[in-house]
Amino acid sequence: MAALNYHHLRLFHRIAHEGSLTRAADVLNLSQSALSVQLQKLEQQLGHDLFERRGKKLTLTEAGRIALDYADTVFETGDELIKVLQGRPRAAQHVLRVGALTTLSRNFQLEFLRPVIGRPDVELVVRSGTMRELLSHLEMHGLDVVLATTAVRRDAGTDLHCHLIAEQPVSLVGRPAPDREPIRFPDALRTVPVTLPSLDSEIRVALDRVLSLAGIHPVIQAEVDDMAMLRLLAREGEGVAVVPPIVVQDELQAGVLVEHCRIPDVTERFYAIVQTRRFPNPVLQDLIAASVPARTAPAAG
Known part of the structure; x- marks a missing residue:
């Protein structure tokens, strides 16, 4: 050439x-x-x-x-x-463009991206939006990957692939209340007010199935489709919230919230959605290869 x-x-x-x-x-x-x-x-x-x-x-x-x-x-x-005499030239960089659902846990995003944060050879660009918006940008090569909690269907008309990069347990969490009786799933939800993810959440679908089989109609105090808002309501409410512990890990460590119990058979999955590329981003390939679905930790208490 x-x-x-x-x-x-x-x-x-x-x-x-x-x-x-x-x-x-x-x-x-x-x-x-x-x-x-x-x-x-x-x-x-x-x-x-x-x-x-x-x-x-x-x-x-x-x-x-x-x-x-x-x-x-x-x-x-x-x-x-x-300007070479005024400062050192910047090292050559790879650009990694990441899209994340507006409702996706910020803590999870941070954990996934942590290996590249601060790397001098990587410029990180993070955008948030709806699934429709993000997939459109992915198909137009404006994004390298979309992070989501829902997999997209693959058919003959699309070249999208979903990589399962993490699977997190889901728990009942709430403010400390030493005088209250221990909260156990699912019986506690007969009387204790609960904040839930919205109806289109995979967590909610799985939870509703379990509660239906147990014959329990929960006392719902709020339904939220944004994990950041659910996190705030968990800190303010008197009841409990259904949430992956990673979403509220800072509050759990600080003692603002406590994890009452894990919910069996209910997890939240996190996916990296990518498009088939002739020239895949090497930084993204390394991130996905290093991401292994997390094993469910032992139940609290």
Whole structure:
């Protein structure tokens, strides 16, 4: 392969950041036709299309996203040459783009990402949103992985894969109350008010099944689809909350909350949803390979 034409790379870099040939041509003071020709020459040299058109919008292909990451590094390094006597150039970095459901436990996200946090060779980008939004960004190569508590179905029309990366126990937790009788599952839920995950949660589906078999109709004080809000309600309420201990681990360690008992046969699963890529992100591959579903810890008490 002939040496890379950095002029063509610079033009591609501008198109990618502008998201439009028209805007890039205005910024570069070039005609759209001339800019398009230069882009085509770069694509021919690299052997891959770098953009695809979606309506009037240019969207990076997988190869285009990789090329942009390298182009960002190349031109940032070039800028640092001017300042080399004023500071050390930044080491070359991998970019890891992570999407997480808005309702996903922040503590779990932190545990999963901990191996790359602070690594000088990794730039971490974390975005939150709905499953629909995140999967759309994943398919457009704007994300490398989506973290969720629900697996997506795989069929002939999709190339998404779900990796089970953790499985956490679920417990009854609440504020300390030394004078109260010990809380045991499921009988305590006949009378003790309980805060529950919302009806579309896999935890709730499994819990409702267990309670139905036991003939128990719980006294529900709140239903919440956001783990951060459930965590706050657990700290404020007089009853108990159904929650994975990892969500409230700080409160448990501080003694603000106590774990009364584990709920048998109910767990929360965490998935890393990825798209089949010709050029997989090596940082993500290492993270997933290192993630082994956690064994259920011994019951409290």
